[in-house]
Amino acid sequence: MTDRLIWQRLEEGNYRLTQQRQAVLDVMKENRGRHLSAEEVLAEARKKAPNLGIATVYRTLDKLSSFEVLYKMVFDEGKYRYEICEDEHHRHHHVICLSCGQIIEIEEDLLSKLEKHLEGKGFEVVDHQLIIYANCPDCKKKVKK
Amino acid sequence: MTDRLIWQRLEEGNYRLTQQRQAVLDVMKENRGRHLSAEEVLAEARKKAPNLGIATVYRTLDKLSSFEVLYKMVFDEGKYRYEICEDEHHRHHHVICLSCGQIIEIEEDLLSKLEKHLEGKGFEVVDHQLIIYANCPDCKKKVKK
């Protein structure tokens, strides 16, 4: 997602970029493709805004998600993670390695057929999330030993 | 999932079926295809075991999940839900209606191609979960008004 587009969305939402919010947004931009928890964002963002509080982090992450600047998602560990949006389609494809916990993004989009089918049945598809649980090539080797 | 198979898994795990555990398991069997939270299971199961405690419900749900008698899953609301396993493949396909919250199961399995691709790259695919966010036909009508 481009700075231009981010700016546009913040403006539409009448959202001022304070130092703290800037720090949070910077962290998210510096971690494109990663899926950060609120605590992780706090730890990083404090390097720029040392007395940033966790409440502000949550507030900012939720607001940015509501502007569709960030995705808010949840994996099986049961807590929220955030990631900067990369496209207009809100599609998330992830592979989670069951051994090392690494979360890898994949690009393929094979779901349009399924969604067309649902739309044919009267559904209005808004978004989807696909998570694949796997052992990544490295861990696969280790596990076999 | 058949009673036969459930029994087999409990036996393999040396898991005694006490009254309380039986009550929890019964609730799960009576609600095939539904995705119950621990609190919901507790409320139902207390009809059979009136002074059942929430801790026992959690313990039982987790154990049954570890035996692959139940699936343990998480949606965007951020809490765990459980469902009795219906097949050997551990595949969950859900459509969540964004208006009424209804969770509908779908049967299609269009992901084998994608998984083959990942396996070609050295991954070992263990499981997957696909969630589609949509408005169901009824809510779609209401939303449009």
Add this chain to the structure above:
DNA sequence: CCCCTATTGATAATGATTATCATGTTTGAT
């Protein structure tokens, strides 16, 4: 420069889940 409103950080409150522990129950060896 001052007032007004938005924002912040600290902290309390909440909700879901997990851990602890004293008590009660089952099991299996005798």
Add this chain to the structure above:
DNA sequence: ATCAAACATGATAATCATTATCAATAGGGG
């Protein structure tokens, strides 16, 4: 059957992530 040992339970405390509260503060428009 008896009894010790292991297991299971319910109540409740502890924990973890998140949200709400609130007094203090910061910034922008006049």
